[in-house]
Amino acid sequence: MTSVREAGTTTVPVPIPSRTQFVQEAIKHRILTGQLTPGQPLVETELAESFGVSKTPVREALKTLAGTGLVVMNQYKGVTVRTVDADMAREVYDVRLLLEPEALRRTVRAGASLDAAGEALARADAAADTAERSLANREFHRALYLPCGNPLLGRMLDEVRDQAALVSAVAWAAAPSWRREATEHREILRLALAGDGEGAASALHAHIASFVERAFPRDGADDGRR
Structure with a gap:
């Protein structure tokens, strides 16, 4: 079912996100803000009760999140938030290192607008918490x-965004x-x-590489933390 809004004299339908989409985004937000921690079990009945829905949209949402790499589905252990370790982090960031600098190079070469990037920076600077900053x-x-x-190329990079x-x-x-x-x-x-x-x-490549090295230093490396 959809609601409507008036646009002049024309009635325009406004789509309502499905229950599955709602649950998917809510679980993703909880994962990315640390409310659901790596390795934590995700129980369908508990999530369904939490969101006030049946288990079906929860099950479908978890399948989608498994496809994006945020959760892991195991026949014996059930569904859990994906655990982040150095190997996982390096796999994800290796893809970014291979593709993202080249994509930016092409963006600049094409003279494409970067207004959205500037706006995102402003939102990050004004963020009230880690969740808002991460999204920005x-x-x-x-x-x-x-x-x-x-x-x-854009879709390939989109696929590793959540991870x-x-x-x-x-x-x-x-x-x-x-x-x-x-x-x-x-x-x-x-x-x-x-x-x-x-x-x-080049600056983007250094930015991505230095982050993963600081966060997940190789054995024997000094990550600079005290």
């Missing part, structure tokens, strides 16, 4: 790669470093707006 940071990166001119956000959430909980990342974001955007595609791509 995700939108900043997406605004850099989405206008690259290759829809398939990258989960890695960030876990890393920030251990050692908040968003001020450093915000400074790096501003430099990346400055170079991109100046038309320096190579410089922007």
